[in-house]
Amino acid sequence: MLNWLFILSILVLNLNTQGSIPEIILQVKHANSDEGWIRVLVFSDPKGFPDQIEKAMKSYSIKPKNKSIELDLSDIPEGRYAITAIHDEDGNGKLTTNSLGYPLEKYGFSNNPKVYFSSPSFEKVAIQVGKTSKRILINLH
Template sequence: MVRGLRVSMLLLAVLGNLAWSFTAKAGYNGKLTVEIDGLKNKQGQVCASIFASSQGFPNQRDRILQKQCIEITDTPLLMTFDNLKAGNYAVAVIHDQNSDRTLNRNTFGMPVEGFGFSRNPEIRTSAPKFSEAVFLVAGPNTNIQVQLKYF
């Protein structure tokens, strides 16, 4: 009887530790590093926006979870975002050559500055869907690469 009680107590302790471990990991915040390559020059800045859902992706400013713009110093360029909860995200990047924080377009609506997206989806006649650019943040450090495109 005593041996059975010890085994039961040990089992409860192990299960309690497992439950705490899963809860602690579910509440962590991770870091995302975005490596941006393909810049055609070092004019202006690069801006990256993180979206947590398809709503507003890739260009509604009021739906952006985090945004960052940095001057171009090196290529490839590295941008880091902190405090991301575990989950699905998509990133939109622009080479903002005139530093107006907008992807400028010509009279036909075609971008005249470089742009790119997480997972580097093929660009046809419009911006990709969230599902084509989505990636998972599931650990303390997530690294992605974005290759800029120019028309």
């Protein structure tokens, strides 16, 4: 009888780990300082990308430590997502720009695309979240 209980408990433990949620970790690096917030927006749709907070599927504001953050995104379901990050160093809730619209605070996107005169497209920065664990790195520039 004891052997059957042991085998049954092993089977139950094995079934529980097979359906576990994959770990999705986002790292944002190279902030100017530990001042202000690093704001992260996760978009599941091109509408509102890259900066309309109200159209983002999720938004986070995290105090940087050592000029970076690490964020657990394991609660987002499978799908395609574009992620925007800005270092809101002055804490005003938005990306501060000069009179010509050039950013004065650091920013970045998933897939770390080169940015020239405008934001990259949703498609260029979209990443696939699936059944496997994933680490995503955004380098602010």
